[in-house]
Amino acid sequence: MSALFTPLTLRSLEIPNRVWMSPMCMYSAASHGSEAGVPTDFHLTHLAARAAGGAGLVMAEATGVRPDGRISPWDLGLWNDRQQEAFTRIAAAITSHGSVPAIQLAHAGRKASTERPWLGGAYVPESDGGWQPVAPSPVAFDGQPVPHELTEDEIQQLVRDFAAAAERALAAGFRVVEIHGAHGYLINSFLSPAANHRTDAYGGSWENRLRFPLQVVDAVRAVWPDDLPVLFRTSATDWLTENPQDPREGWTGDDTVRLAEELTAHGVDLLDVSTGGLVRDAQISARPGYQVPFAAQVRQATALPVSAVGLILEPAQAEEIVASGQADAVMLGRQLLRDPHWAHHAADALGAEPRWPDPYGYAVVRRTAQKETAKA
Numbered sequence: 001m002s003a004l005f006t007p008l009t010l011r012s013l014e015i016p017n018r019v020w021m022s023p024m025c026m027y028s029a030a031s032h033g034s035e036a037g038v039p040t041d042f043h044l045t046h047l048a049a050r051a052a053g054g055a056g057l058v059m060a061e062a063t064g065v066r067p068d069g070r071i072s073p074w075d076l077g078l079w080n081d082r083q084q085e086a087f088t089r090i091a092a093a094i095t096s097h098g099s100v101p102a103i104q105l106a107h108a109g110r111k112a113s114t115e116r117p118w119l120g121g122a123y124v125p126e127s128d129g130g131w132q133p134v135a136p137s138p139v140a141f142d143g144q145p146v147p148h149e150l151t152e153d154e155i156q157q158l159v160r161d162f163a164a165a166a167e168r169a170l171a172a173g174f175r176v177v178e179i180h181g182a183h184g185y186l187i188n189s190f191l192s193p194a195a196n197h198r199t200d201a202y203g204g205s206w207e208n209r210l211r212f213p214l215q216v217v218d219a220v221r222a223v224w225p226d227d228l229p230v231l232f233r234t235s236a237t238d239w240l241t242e243n244p245q246d247p248r249e250g251w252t253g254d255d256t257v258r259l260a261e262e263l264t265a266h267g268v269d270l271l272d273v274s275t276g277g278l279v280r281d282a283q284i285s286a287r288p289g290y291q292v293p294f295a296a297q298v299r300q301a302t303a304l305p306v307s308a309v310g311l312i313l314e315p316a317q318a319e320e321i322v323a324s325g326q327a328d329a330v331m332l333g334r335q336l337l338r339d340p341h342w343a344h345h346a347a348d349a350l351g352a353e354p355r356w357p358d359p360y361g362y363a364v365v366r367r368t369a370q371k372e373t374a375k376a
Helices: 041-052 081-096 152-172 186-191 206-223 253-265 292-301 315-323 334-338 342-350 358-375
Strands: 008-010 013-015 019-021 057-064 100-106 176-181 230-235 270-274 306-309 329-332
Touching (some): 019 342, 041 057, 041 081, 152 206, 186 230, 206 230, 206 253, 253 270, 270 292, 292 306, 315 329, 315 342
Parallel strands (some): 019 057, 019 329, 100 176, 176 230, 270 306, 306 329
């Protein structure tokens, strides 16, 4: 039996397999007006197609908990009724195909207010409909303006914003919520000493740098049902300490193990392990599975389940990651953009039963018969 295609249970929720769709921003919502941040027919089709393609869990992209929390003006949000209503259609469509609907809640912090990537990704100034980014400290991301340093009152409002968005996600029908604590966005910038230079209760010591992230986790967990899981995405390293020539103090894999232990105590059910994103000039040697060892480190050192992500391309590769205990699930991003039915094809390759939608049955049965005839 394929390990990749066995169910995984988190709390009371059974996820049918370990092939999960990673949250990927599409930068395709309206940027302003009453439809700002509202999912469109494109988002519905995009996400439902991956559910029909057999992914066990389909996660909607990084969704801003407030207008100035979006990476770009064209990102999705979940701070009003119109957005919630549109997300309801998406969660229902994912569910109808037998997949688990999930959503990632996010605040972009000092990396906010940017142009769409295919148009260069430059900062969008306030005069063009953008806004001033915010951060734990007035330390700019490369190419971005100096962010506003958040006050303690503003930090507490952000905690409430995450909780309010989680309540809306639940009402929309999502069964899994993930807190985005990776890639140099707001929560990640509080964690890393390379971006957090505060001297108050939210900076300096390890405990202080964890204060805001854990307050967000507690607030979301408080409004999320006890029988449904909360996930947390992290960057397991900034890729700074891996470079002996870089004098900057960063976040490490050992830090991530300590974080995982704290998150477990605060009710997080799985750590979604990625890397990087805090600084633009980090030296990263990207290769197939290059981030998997960081997930495996957490998996081996703690009791917290993990998912692995990053250039996981082939069915046999994904199977090995799960079967060997390096991770409990794999998150696929670009590979699912290339092939929405990757999970079905992987199941076929690994000897598992593909979960094709019934209306596709004629094509699948005929293909199977053709393969059997060819063997004979």
